[in-house]
Amino acid sequence: MIRKHIFPILCTIWAIVLWTGCDESAQVDNPYDNQISENADGVVGIDDKSIDPTTIQGLHKLIFKPTCANSGCHDGLFEPDFRTIESSYNSLVNQPIIKNDEVDPLPARVVPGDHARSMIIRRLETDLNNNSGIMPLSVDPGSDWSTRKAEYIGYLKAWIDAGAKDLNGNSRQALDYPPRLEGMLVASGSTVYPRSGRFSPVQVPKSAGTVDVWFAYSDLESGPEAFSGLQFNHSIHYMEFDSLNWMPMQYVGTPKNAVGLNQVDVPHYFRFSLNLNSYQSGDVIWLRTRISDGTNKVELPNGNSLFNHRQYCTIRLL
C-alpha cells in the first residue's frame, strides 16, 4: 500500500524544493560588481604591494618574471629557471655555471656576498667570450628592462652582496670554492722562458738542463701559505700521468711575479725543479699539479680543464 504512494510523495517534495529554491527575488551580491577598474585583473582585495627590490621576491617581480622567464627562455627549458621565486633562488645561489668565462672563470651563478664573482652579473654586463650575447638576449614587449637596466642590476648586486638571502631572509653560506689556476712559468735563475702565444707551450732549449717551474693559484677563502698536499707530475702524453711519478712541490714565501693565465700580473708562490735531460728536443711536456686548500683537494690542470689551460701548462723542448 505505502510503496504505491512513495513516488508521487517524492515528486511533490521535489517540486516544493524547486519552487521555493528558484526564488528570482532573492538578491545575492555579485562580488565583481564592486570591482575597482584599475585593479580589474587582480585578485579581489589584493593590492599591488611594493616589495623591497633588493630581495629575491622583489627581483623576481621586477626582473626574473617579466624579463627572463620568457617563453622559450628561462621558463624551465634550461637553467637558471626563473619561473618562480624558489626556482630562481635554487638555480642561482652557489649553483655551478654551464658556460664559464674562458678568460676569468667564475665559481658560481651567484656567490653570496660577492657580486663580482657571480656569473649572473657578468652575463648582464658582458658578452661572455665574445660569442654569447648579453642577457636578456631579447626583451618582450611590456618589460621595462631597457629603461631601468642600471637600476635593476644595482638591486641584484645589493641582494648578492647582502648575502643573497632567500624568501625567509636566510643567507646561504658561500661554498668554499676550490682554488683556481692563475699562472705557470719556467725559469733558469732570472731568465724566464717565452711562449709563442697566449696559451702556447713555454719554449725551453734542451740545453737548459734542469729548470725551475713556478705555479700561481688563487682561492676565495685561503691564502697560498695555507695550501697543502703540494705535488707535481709531468708526461709527454697529455692524458697519461704515471701515478708513481707525483713528486713534492714547494711553497716559496717570496713569489715570482709575472703575467699569468688571465693576462694580469700574478704572484707565483709554488715551485719545483724539472730535469729536462730525460726528454728529447721537440718533445712537449704536459704538467699537472695537486694542491689542497684544506677543504678542496684539486688537480690543476686536470683532464676536465679547458684544453687551452692544459696546453698553457706545457713545455716545448727546442
Ligand code: HEM
Ligand atoms: C634579465 C634576464 C635574464 C637573466 C638574468 C639571464 C641570466 C642567464 C645566465 C646567468 C645564464 C648562464 C647560465 C650558465 O651558464 O650556467 C644564461 C644563459 C642563457 N640565457 Fe639568459 N638570462 C636572462 C634572459 C634571457 C632571455 C630573455 C633569453 C632568451 C631570449 C635567454 C637565453 C639564454 C640562453 C639561450 C642561455 C644559454 C646559452 C649561453 O650561455 O649563452 N636569457 N642566462
